[in-house]
Amino acid sequence: xxxxxxxxxxxxxxxxxxxxxxxxxxxxxxxxxxxxxxxxxxxxxxxxxxxxxxxxxxxxxxxxxxxxxxxxxxxxxxxxxxxxxxxxxxxxxxxxxxxxxxxxxxxxxxxxxxxxxxxxxxxxxxxxxxxxxxxxxxxxxxxxxxxxxxxxxxxxxxxxxxxxxxxxxxxxxxxxxxxxxxxxxxxxxxxxxxxxxxxxxxxxxxxxxxxxxxxxxxxxxxxxxxxxxxxxxxxxxxxxxxxxxxxxxxxxxxxxxxxxxxxxxxxxxxxxxxxxxxxxxxxxxxxxxxxxxxxxxxxxxxxxxxxxxxxxxxxxxxxxxxxxxxxxxxxxxxxx
Amino acid sequence: xxxxxxxxxxxxxxxxxxxxxxxxxxxxxxxxxxxxxxxxxxxxxxxxxxxxxxxxxxxxxxxxxxxxxxxxxxxxxxxxxxxxxxxxxxxxxxxxxxxxxxxxxxxxxxxxxxxxxxxxxxxxxxxxxxxxxxxxxxxxxxxxxxxxxxxxxxxxxxxxxxxxxxxxxxxxxxxxxxxxxxxxxxxxxxxxxxxxxxxxxxxxxxxxxxxxxxxxxxxxxxxxxxxxxxxxxxxxxxxxxxxxxxxxxxxxxxxxxxxxxxxxxxxxxxxxxxxxxxxxxxxxxxxxxxxxxxxxxxxxxxxxxxxxxxxxxxxxxxxxxxxxx
Numbered sequence: 330x331x332x333x334x335x336x337x338x339x340x341x342x343x344x345x346x347x348x349x350x351x352x353x354x355x356x357x358x359x360x361x362x363x364x365x366x367x368x369x370x371x372x373x374x375x376x377x378x379x380x381x382x383x384x385x386x387x388x389x390x391x392x393x394x395x396x397x398x399x400x401x402x403x404x405x406x407x408x409x410x411x412x413x414x415x416x417x418x419x420x421x422x423x424x425x426x427x428x429x430x431x432x433x434x435x436x437x438x439x440x441x442x443x444x445x446x447x448x449x450x451x452x453x454x455x456x457x458x459x460x461x462x463x464x465x466x467x468x469x470x471x472x473x474x475x476x477x478x479x480x481x482x483x484x485x486x487x488x489x490x491x492x493x494x495x496x497x498x499x500x501x502x503x504x505x506x507x508x509x510x511x512x513x514x515x516x517x518x519x520x521x522x523x524x525x526x527x528x529x530x531x532x533x534x535x536x537x538x539x540x541x542x543x544x545x546x547x548x549x550x551x552x553x554x555x556x557x558x559x560x561x562x563x564x565x566x567x568x569x570x571x572x573x574x575x576x577x578x579x580x581x582x583x584x585x586x587x588x589x590x591x592x593x594x595x596x597x598x599x600x601x602x603x604x605x606x607x608x609x610x611x612x613x614x615x616x617x618x619x620x621x622x623x624x625x626x627x628x629x630x631x632x633x634x635x636x637x638x639x640x641x642x643x644x645x646x647x648x649x650x651x652x653x654x655x656x657x658x659x660x661x662x663x664x665x
Numbered sequence: 666x667x668x669x670x671x672x673x674x675x676x677x678x679x680x681x682x683x684x685x686x687x688x689x690x691x692x693x694x695x696x697x698x699x700x701x702x703x704x705x706x707x708x709x710x711x712x713x714x715x716x717x718x719x720x721x722x723x724x725x726x727x728x729x730x731x732x733x734x735x736x737x738x739x740x741x742x743x744x745x746x747x748x749x750x751x752x753x754x755x756x757x758x759x760x761x762x763x764x765x766x767x768x769x770x771x772x773x774x775x776x777x778x779x780x781x782x783x784x785x786x787x788x789x790x791x792x793x794x795x796x797x798x799x800x801x802x803x804x805x806x807x808x809x810x811x812x813x814x815x816x817x818x819x820x821x822x823x824x825x826x827x828x829x830x831x832x833x834x835x836x837x838x839x840x841x842x843x844x845x846x847x848x849x850x851x852x853x854x855x856x857x858x859x860x861x862x863x864x865x866x867x868x869x870x871x872x873x874x875x876x877x878x879x880x881x882x883x884x885x886x887x888x889x890x891x892x893x894x895x896x897x898x899x900x901x902x903x904x905x906x907x908x909x910x911x912x913x914x915x916x917x918x919x920x921x922x923x924x925x926x927x928x929x930x931x932x933x934x935x936x937x938x939x940x941x942x943x944x945x946x947x948x949x950x951x952x953x954x955x956x957x958x959x960x961x962x963x964x965x966x967x968x969x970x971x972x973x974x975x976x977x978x979x980x981x982x983x984x985x986x987x988x989x990x
Contacts, residue, residue, distance in 0.1 A: 404783065464975065471932050473726060473783055474922070474978040481919055481971025488964045597791050600784060610781050646795025652788035653774055660778035 364633030386521035394572035402612025403472035407480035412577030415450035416587035420496035443502035458570015462563035487589035495588035507582025545612025716891035724934025725782035731914035734899030742909035760900035768892020819904030867934025
């Protein structure tokens with residue numbers, strides 16, 4: 330608890346006097362306190378937080394991706410499909426006899442091929458994101474329908490590539506990305522931090538970020554201000570696709586397998602956490618820090634319920650109820 | 666008005682071309698048994714699509730109707746089994762009421778808190794699915810436990826013919842139910858104040874409000890009716906397949922939305938017709954069914970549905986863009 334108490338002023342210092350973020354931090358602390366109070370011996374164990382730090386990053390990166398898509402008033406319903414497709418494509422590469430042989434031999438070859446696999450996955454994610462961006466920015470298809478459609482196509486392609494069953498047997502270096510440790514902290518957690526910092530810097534300190542906010546706030550005014558909004562939207566979906574691929578690498582690395590329909594409940598959770606984190610789905614507003622706080626709050630909530638042996642179905646229901654509750658709170662808080 | 670009619674003509678023309686192509690590749694397509702099973706496959710998806718059409722005309726979107734359908738059918742059938750009740754009319758009323766209640770919940774959140782329908786209905790879907798599976802369980806009510814009269818209702822055939830291979834194939838009488846719902850929906854949309862106000866609200870909410878449309882009542886009407894149709898279609902599905910599975914319809918929202926968009930409705934609201942939607946549903950169902958006839962591997966189905974959604978939306982986006990400038 331002392332760690333939590335120390336964190337609050339730090340958060341304030343980092344974020345200024347943003348009421349929404351402070352409120353979110355309070356909710357997070359409240360959830361932490363309730364869960365710790367209900368089940369102190371199980372919830373407060375080091376093991377519990379360690380396992381959260383392995384599971385959280387893949388969802389967290391998806392949430393940040395969703396937030397980026399929402400900044401321009403869009404949404405990306407294909408991120409989970411992109412994540413799976415990226416991981417599966419890399420998995421197919423590792424299965425290739427020549428590659429598999431070289432990986433089995435170990436040494437530098439295995440690492441080199443793993444890096445190649447990561448590049449393949451990232452390329453798939455980038456290409457998928459660009460496809461979304463072209464459909465939305467150039468063909469002017471509304472984001473919900475465009476990404477609903479591409480999500481089907483990506484999931485379908487993943488199904489065609491695997492034929493149904495899961496792909497297993499990733500190289501050791503790949504599974505290290507999802508299960509390893511660096512300086513005593515989970516490797517995927519480091520990746521989450523890097524992604525969060527990069528996205529936060531891009532959104533706050535670059536032309537791209539500022540322009541994205543402007544496009545989302547008022548698309549028409551942005552055009553009159555000389556912003557090439559369709560290009561900005563294209564970039565934002567490319568970013569989203571890339572992040573989805575990273576999430577796919579983490580998910581397949583952690584479970585050492587990839588399947589066309591893995592993580593389907595992540596989609597709703599990503600929308601929920603992005604909205605809970607103060608992102609405005611109509612565009613123009615969203616912060617990485619808010620999304621991360623919301624992520625921690627909901628991870629604590631669901632881990633606490635799992636410890637209390639609440640069924641997974643009920644946890645889904647609670648997540649949905651939380652989303653509706655957040656909508657109500659955001660409405661009541663916003664000035665009329 | 667003229668453009669709406671021409672949109673339907675274009676979809677119908679596409680449908681005819683696709684039918685001829687499929688028939689050329691595999692003449693079995695034109696077999697009576699295949700056509701009857703196609704008609705049968707249209708019923709439940711079609712009724713759901715009419716609800717989604719209503720929501721799309723109002724400028725919204727709904728991804729919670731599959732969850733509502735599953736909840737309505739499962740709660741109704743489980744209650745019937747528990748009470749030992751058998752019948753047709755009362756259960757259908759009950760399922761529809763469950764649908765209306767859940768639709769009211771959607772409408773309340775969307776109207777009261779001014780939230781984007783996609784996000785609200787995502788939440789509703791998660792709550793409804795979670796509660797049904799978590800509280801009622803996941804066991805399927807099988808044919809031996811299903812209420813007999815419900816099965817008998819779904820079994821009725823309009824006509825039955827003996828196919829070439831000697832088997833008797835029937836055209837399910839449920840297509841009459843589908844057509845009846847469609848006719849009522851058409852009349853409501855085209856010839857009542859309520860229907861016109863849905864178009865007006867979808868076209869431009871602010872103008873509609875200034876023109877005197879009661880926007881709150883319109884939103885409630887739209888989501889409640891969609892919920893009603895979802896609940897009704899759910900139980901109809903159950904009586905047609907003789908079982909009640911709480912996990913039914915997962916992922917169906919994509920197909921139905923694709924069909925409605927294919928039928929010429931605009932997601933920006935204000936556009937769409939019952940006839941167009943029925944043609945859209947028929948086209949989608951036919952293409953999906955025919956992939957098997959054409960010996961395409963079933964794993965490709967999702968890719969095809971996705972491409973259809975993208976193509977149909979790209980065309981409607983191109984059509985609507987001229988209007989936006």
